[in-house]
Amino acid sequence: MVNAIPLPLGLVLVATATIAASGLPGYVRSPVDAASQRLATALNLLGSMLGALGLVLFVRAGDAQTAMLGELPIGRLAVSLDGLSALFLVPMLVVSALGSLYGCEYWHAAQVPGGGRRLRLCWGIMTAAMMGVVLARDAILFLVAWEAMALAAFFLIATGEERPEVRRAAWVYLVATHAGSLCLVAFFALLARATGSFDLWPSLPGDARGGLVTAVFALGIAGFGLKAGLVPLHVWLPGAHANAPSHVSALLSGVLLKTGVYGIVRVCGLLPEPPVWWGGALLGIGVLSAVLGMALAVAQQDLKRLLAYSSIENVGIIAIGVGLSAIGRSLGRADLVALGLGGALLHVLNHSVFKPLLFLVAGSVLHATGTRRLASLGGLARSMPRTFAAFALGAVAICGLPPLNGFASELLLYLGLLRAAGADSPHALAWAGAAAPALALTGALALAAFVKVAGIAFCGTARTPQSVHAHDPGHTMLAAMAAFGLACIGLGLAPAGVLPLLQPAIEAWQPALANTGPWLADLVPFARVSQMSVGLVLLVALAAALTLRRSRAGAPVVTWDCGYARPTPRMQYVDSSFSETLVGLFDWALRTRRSLPQASGLFPSESRFESEVPDAVLDRVVMPLLASADRRLLPVRALQRGPVQAYLLYVFLIVVVLLTVAR
Amino acid sequence: MLRLTAVNALVVGVLLLNLFMLGTSRIRALIQAAALQGVALGVMPLLLIGHAGWYAGLIAVATVLLKGSLIPSMLRRALREAHIKREVEPLIGFVPTMLLGAAGTLLSIALASELPLEPQHRDLLVVPASFSTVVTGFLLLTTRIKAITQAIGYLVLENGIFIFGMLLVDALPFFVEIGVLLDLFVGIFVVSIIIHHINREFASLDTRRLAALKE
């Protein structure tokens, strides 16, 4: 029973198919064949173009479109394109295309074992599956797409499986994602029990309350939160992001996490008027994730782990927005809905621009120097200037600083939170305002973290020969980074540009807004923000012209070190000392492991100071728990050691028990 | 009436054989007892079914033949080939096993009394006997070490079940009975082959040697 498919949706579906097939060429031709890799990238780009075209047409048309493609053993192949799905499709198309472009040089078929064709295959499958996730309108289809996505991601993370730490990261990810999938299976089963069908996304009856609905909410948040990486469910995230190839990390952080966000948004939309505590809980989790995530990020000594933790922070920020909109939904505060969800979704878009950019930068650094350890980098700003420029863009953007794109989304969230605290809102709601300082704190922490990266890895002088001889990557990688960088600038100078995407998404979630408003454009002075950003740029240009052009510069000298004339690279500040104060402030959560130097005697011998910050949840809670469970279960094994007589005894005993006790 | 007493007498004999099997320390004697039980089982249907149908007789013959002579001889051969001590080695002593056997008998009588019997079986001891024989089989299986004694335990277990089959001898069609007997025969046959191999591989029938596979 396939019905007529509207053109935009059709284009998106074709795009999905194209991208899904993009990895296949590597299997018909020789694996180490760069041509097939280029073909794969071409297919990816083509698919993205088609998808983008479809989205443009959809935004023009404006109304949701559905199609039925066939049947499954249980459930149907029902897909639909509404505002929310469309918005989440954008990062998928962009990051997948640019990432595979970057991969052409970064993971060149001729230089990696096996030609990286499994990577390309899974890349296409994962992207297509993610598109399927947001398009699916049937629980079973959703689960199929979800699992395909999760498994493809597993293979992508496990690309370098010859290294044990990669295997461990992939394994942790696999367990986490499976736990999440089981939660979702239960979630959809209960949902089907509540609504009587597998259609997505249903709206439960307004008076639906009680255990069942609560269980649905809890399971949904758990399942999707595991994917999104909300604290304390983030255990898999840092390892996976750090150990995957960098463009894969970009895809994971830029897009995969967002599918979890998508699910959370949908879960909060299940009830017309959800209980207030739903939004409250989400807001709390968001604050926790944002603050702890960033605190952990500041403490990291590995570039990619730092970026991974900052992803946790960003997801936390998004969760704050979603929670706020849920609260607004339950209290009938349309403005909070618009601002909260708008901010969250805008941040989804922004984060999928600057985080991939930063991961690609990290990839270039890794490519050039072979290390991710901040303390063994340094001075890269001189040896790889273009990469440094890209990084600076990404860093300013991710700290939410004007004039780049991070600012707009945080502004929306601040407006929402401050409105919640506004004079006319009740006390219970005003507490939501308490999230604003938390948001500010994460902003400041982010600034600390990225100044640290900029200063330790890029500025100063090189600490190791690798970073002396590092060099900018080739045009392909630079092009991908440049594209993201330009997006940062564009979205920063003209955030209003994405309103046509945002407004329908919000209305898809809260249809009432469509005719009553308030519209996002009325709540937020986008024009002013653009003007100020442009003004800032002009002002900087002016100041630069005034100071630099008409003033003379003397001959370069060594850095002033209070009279010490011969500074060495080893005298520079390193990352751990840079973040020492902040780590100290958060030690109650981070619990740094320190090995202090033993200095004794008049002339103490050489000794070292080391400190590392383990993951707050994985290394402190989960692993010990599992270990103890292992120990507990071991004695049970003795049952299977017995002689055959013992085995026969079991049979005999169970009969006796059943005949005597169990009757 | 006379038939009933005769049957009950046989049944009591079977019960005594059970205790003896639990008590004896010589494998040969064990095999003899099992064979004797088999013969008793063979006779039983003739007594139970008044109108001695042609196939009741046939079953009786088959039973006596298999349980009484063929299978025991196979076991004896296995015993002969395996040059081992002729003693039964119990995991727990003989006396405890006998006590357990007695307890099992009591338990089975209790269980049997719970289950309502058809009028024509009311005053028969067949059901408790079959249960206690089954229990005996289990005891032999679980408390004896040598592979061959376990085989005998299995035989006794089957005997117990067979005793219960007496009650349905006219309900069960002919060649199911035969099939059951045949299966038992083949089973013991295969078991004795395996015993042969165990003896060849391990130079003993001590099942405690069979402990390589475990967690």
Place this chain on the structure above:
Amino acid sequence: MTASLVALVAHVGLLLLLPPLLLGVINKTKAWFAGRRGPPLLQAYYDLARLFRKEMVFSETTTWMFRAGPIVTASAVLLAGMLAPFGAFDAPVRFTGDLVLFAYLLALGRFFTTAAALDTGSAFEGMGAAREVSFACLAEVALFTAFVVLVRFSGALSLTPMLHAPAQAELHGLPAAALVLVGVALFVVLLAESARVPIDDPNTHLELTMIHEVMVLDHSGPLFGLVLYAQAVKMFLLSSVLLHLALPFASGRPPLDGLVFVAGTLAVAVAIGVVESVMARLRLHYVPSLLIASGVLCAFGFVLTLAR
């Protein structure tokens, strides 16, 4: 039209010219406490003029980031100045949420200042940068909590109406108490952000104990001038924000209000000077406690507004 033009000119004029005077006032106050005559009031202006004529010296390790530091900071701070109302006068640029932009422009400045400091590769400047970003985290929390309280108090999401609210409302009871708490907290933030005692000591000579000054050791000439100037502007802006709470006064007559504002800012400067004279600099690891305390004050203020 002309009125607004005049207002704009006046605003920009104050913003550009007044800040260095505050430095002079502070130094005068300290000198007076110490019984010295001290440098002339306009010393800061002379210094700036001299610096802008000097040539610049760059360390060979530095890159464009080092040059960008002062420039971006100064521009950001000046742009922020366009958002802040001066006394009874509205800010020339007002829109919903400009308070966020205000705070984030200061943060932008911090980003580039610290990055530029690290660009020199000097251990001391790294030290300063580390302290700056760490303490800023706490200062930001205090600042935004203060904003939340003020929003709750005024119901406005823009600096101008928000800061004018205390002058218009008749103050008594809990809200007034909340405002007092916020005022104290904002004063601490002001001291921290503009690197004054007890958080930092602008004219110590031991790099190990400095925060802001140590970050700019390598700057010279016009760039260093920009650094000093930006710092002064920052102080001026924060004290003008504080002023609305300390001196909620608005007569309808512009000349008078203008006078009140200038006097008020200078009074704040005097207050800073007094603090610098009577207090010693805190040991570094007490600084966080002080900033957290100011944040807690604001939190109390928030609770008070709830209890309204």
Place this chain on the structure above:
Amino acid sequence: MLLLALIALPIVLAGVARLLASDRQRAWMLPVCAAGHLTLTGFAVRQPETSTFGGWLALDPPGRIVLLLLTVLFAVCAVYAVGYLRYRQELSNRVFVPCLLIFLAMTSLVVCSQHLGLMWVAVEAATLTTAPLIYFNRTQRSIEATWKYLLVGSVGIALALLGSFFLAYASLGENPSLLFGDLLQRAGRMNRSWLEVAFVLLLVGYGTKMGLAPMHTWKPDAYGEAPGVVGALLAGGLTNCAFLALVRVFHVCEAAGAGEYARRLLLFFGILSIAVAAVFMVGQRDFKRMLAYSSVEHMGILVLGVGLGGAGVFAALLHMLNNGLTKGVLFLSAANIHRAFDSKSIDEVRGAMRRVPLSGTFFLLGFFAITGSPPFGVFVSEFLLLSRAFAAEQYAVGAAFLLLLLLVFVGMGRTVLAMVQGVPSVEAGRTRYRDGLLTGVPVVLSLALVLLLGVHVPAPLEEMLREAAGYLGATP
């Protein structure tokens, strides 16, 4: 007649195989027989229910499904066995091949027999024929496994016989009979207490053959030591025959009004089996034993489904198909890996995906399939089962089910990934085995079937499943 042919054909060919001189030709008898059996089954499942010998042999709806699974699985394994025997030329297959064929005959008999006694005879016979198969490798370990398998299995099956007698006795009265048809007819008049005891004994008895905990103890040993192809046939064939027997008995009990009691027992055994399997899979270093425990787990899922009743029965029957075929994938690919490394401990086996790419990859995929990842079939049946648990308000059962599934995934995954990932250590037994056509195609084929069941259950098959579920008194 057709049914008789189904049983007779393998026996005849077994005789032929016995007479043949060369091992090579004898091996080829397996595919030949499989082809014949497949076609016969094709006809048999189409035509309406026919009964021969006064209703002793008949193909009831559940039987059709088991027969289908049986013949498909045997076909796959037959092709594989040719390749396997070619690799193990040093061992004669004079016993192996005929036993395999007789095993097929006996299992078919189980499926077709409508008589409690006859069915028992067939199950016992099938058990006995598999003993030599398990002992194929002629090692001390294999003989130990055979001994344990034989003893535990026979004792369990003996209990089933006693149970059958009890069931007969429960329905004793005018012209007694053990035909399921008659039993169902007079179910209403059965004696409850006899019936319940009978069900306990039959459950334990056939449960032993299924490998439900705590009667599963023979399984890891037997599956661990038997050749992979035998393991596949045991896990996918014999266990399901035992399950069929159990379902038929349960059907009688339900008709007799003891369904509630029976369901409680089934739920108990289901959860217990899954739990025990999960516990023993965690940290399992021998991957064939791990597969055995996985089989225990899925037998538990089957009885759990029946115990939940309603749509659960449908789910269980579907799951039987999925599990059987997936077990084929897992056992056969595991056997390939075993041969490629000459070890079945994850201490030696590493980087299987590098040394035997096809087997390694499909073993991994099979793992994902068996742990219920969509789009593989197991997911569908498990999802249906869970929905049924919730629909029946058995929330605790559903939750326990999910938690145990996670535990199983963790336990199994650690072992599987350790095998397939990484780099094979050079000294780890370099054998000459590499993936070949005969040992590779069957694996691919059966996984393809599992995938097909996941994305599209063919209409006739679904019809059969519904019919079977309906026959068992459950409306899906």
